[in-house]
Amino acid sequence: MNQTVTKASAVISPLGDSALVITFGDSIQYDIHKQIKTCKDSIELNPFPGFIECVPAFTNLTIFYNPLEVVAAVKKKEKKEFVSPFEVVSSFLQSKLENEQTEKKLDHRTVSIPVCYGGEYGPDLEYVARHHNLTPEEVISIHSEGEYLAYMIGFAPGFPFLGGLSEKIATPRRPSPRTSIPAGSVGIAGMQTGVYPISTPGGWQLIGQTPIKLFLPEQNPPSLLQAGDIVKFEPISKEEYQEILAKEGEK
Secondary structure (H helix, E strand, O other): OOOEEOOOOOEEEEOOOOEEEEEOOOOOOHHHHHHHHHHHHHHHHOOOOOEEEEEEOOOEEEEEEOHHHHHHHHHHHHOOOOOOHHHHHHHHHHHHHHHOOOOOOOOOOEEEEEEEEOOOOOOOHHHHHHHOOOOHHHHHHHHHHOOEEEEEEOOOOOOEEEEOOOOOOOEOOOOOOEEEEOOOEEEEEEOEEEEOOOOEEEOOEEEEEOOOOOEOOOOOOOEOOOOOOEEEEEEOOHHHHHHHHHHHHHO
């Protein structure tokens, strides 16, 4: 498999015949996220011919492109007979990475998400509390006082993988996943927290639920949260949950 290693220590690898992956590291950390976000924003601001979209993850960025448009653009400009779409896009990205300035501060959008914790909305809150010798109220306080970075969106449409969870409430996944989890459920898995945007199977420890919609198929992009967002959770009562849910249903 052909690979390109840039001066920025990123590795560019092909993914099929219409995509490639830029790998920036092998661990979940803010510096790597910053490189991914900076590269994504730069590509989208100044895309190459044939560019379709960028998909960020914890340690890499996948770039999808139309190989026919890539080849057509190069042949028109340079009059070449044979053109490798991967080599063309890889060369473009290599140049961009080598000249990219990552010392600038990222701008993060902050999104507040209301959560009704415990009871029917958070059936695992008691377990998480017992696991750490805490009270449910202490778990709620620790969880809602944190600020969480959305490293990536995936698994299910609009599902945010959020980093920044306190070690005080970090809890392993359930030994057996549930076959169905309600949309809006807020969960914990190891050192991560997240929100299920749609009803789906899952093994995260459920501590609460939000009445707002995270998956918005009628919008573009169809996700309330994007990679790079800062998320804050706001505790609400059952009554407030129902009021917000009714307003969401009217939209």
